[in-house]
Every structure is written in C-alpha cells, then in structure tokens.
Amino acid sequence: MSAPVKIWFERDGRLLRLRLDRPKANILDAAMGAALEQALEQHGDAAALRGILIDASGGHFSFGASIEEHLPGRCAAMLEGFHRLVLRLFASPVPVLAVVRGQCLGGGLELVSAAHLIFAGEDARFGQPEIQIGVFAPAASCLLPERITLAAAEDLLLSGRSVDADEAARIGLVTATAADPEAAALAYFDKHLAPKSATSLRHAVRAARQDTVERVSIKLRKIETIYLDELMATSDAVEGLTAFIEKRPARWKDA
Secondary structure, three states, X not given: OOOOEEXXXXXXXXXXXXXXXXXXXXXXXXXHHHHHHHHHHHHOOOOOOOEEEEEEOOOOOXXXXXXXXXXXXXXXXXXXXXXHHHHHHHOOOOOEEEEEOOEXXXXXXXXXXXXXXXEEEOOOEEEOHHHHHOOOOHHHHHHHHHHOOHHHHHHHHHHOOEEEHHHHHHOOOOOEEEOOHHHHHHHXXXXXXXXXXXXXXXXXXXXXXXXXXHHHHHHHHHHHHHHHHHHHHOHHHHHHHHHHHHOOOOOOOOO
C-alpha cells in the first residue's frame, strides 16, 4: 500500500506540502495521523520554512476519522495520537495553510481548524457530525470556539449539520473561498509569507497564539478524559458507533 501522505517542498524550500492521499474518503486513521506527525517532526522545523500547506488528493478533503478506531479498546490510543497531531499543528511556529475541497467532516475539520489559514473551494462543506452517532468531537470542542463565536461553534457541535463554503466564510471559519483554493493559498503564500523573514514569522505566530495554545492544550486534556471515562461508559455511545458501522438506525436508550 502506498504512503497515506505525500510530502514535498516548493518555493525553494520555503513551503512544505503535505497531501492526504487516500481518496476518495481520505480517512484520518492512525496510519495517516502517524504519517502527518512524522512529516512534521522531520521537516516542520526547517530553517527556511515560511509555511506548511495541507491539502488532499481527490474531490474531498476528508470524511473524518476511522469509526472503527473509536470503539472501546481502541479509542484511547486513537485520541491520544490524533490529539497530539492536532496540538502539534495548532502550536506550529510556522504558519499552516489548509486547502479544502468537497467534504471536510469530523476529524478532517478538527485537523484544518488547527491551521492558521483555511482556503475553501466553492464546493467545500464543513461539519462535525459526531453527535449524530452518539459521540462528540473533543478537539473541535476546543478549537472551534477559538476560530468562530461560541454560538456558531455550538451550532455545529450540537446539530452535527454541515455548512457550505459561503456560510463557513460568513461565520469566520475559513479565510477565503475560491474556485481554485490551492491557487488562492499559494498566491497568499507568495505575496504575504514567502518574502518575510522565517525567524520573524515564527515569533509572530508564537506571539499571536501563545495564550490560546496553552488554554486549548489544558482544555483538550480535560475533554479527552470526559470522552474516555464518561461518554464511552454509556450504552448510547457504543450503540451509535456500532449502528453506524452496521449501517442501521441507532436504538438510543438515553443512558
């Protein structure tokens, strides 16, 4: 099987490209998360970097994380690895740009919410559907209220509905929409980031996010405990995940 993430440099080593490469769904399973984390570990601190651009092969960014990895016995390891990746991106001193086409759901939206700038295609749709299958999105519960208003974040987290690119721009979730979001992200990089001092950019990013990174890191640890020790002890959480895998309606017990 080919590597789940394509990795390369552009712009004379100033831009690191990371591309999810398991279309059509680009499921953010443990293998893909590990590949992203390894790429950031190996290349994310290169002295010449002015930016990291994350996008995806195919027509969709990601349908989300692996549902099977959310089941009891596997979810603790899954959350630990995925949250480590998200926090690494969120705390990156190098600006992270995300390019989204098509569906960006669940763990996919959590991943791009950790970026500094999000460029959406006109066909992009964003959502946190976890509540529809009896669970919730820990990372999104921390990151979305930092990107958009609390009211808008709660709407997405509690309804599980998806929003199109225009609504995502209106609520401040994305930086810009474009017919070609990759070209828009590259144009932004070329104009606003490439000419800057890499060292100065790192200090500016750290200064802008320092308090937020500390707050999100502490909150996410607490929410992860709620998810593992409380939510996953309920019958409805397991039922919702199982029903999704079995492609049947969930039979809620409200317990």
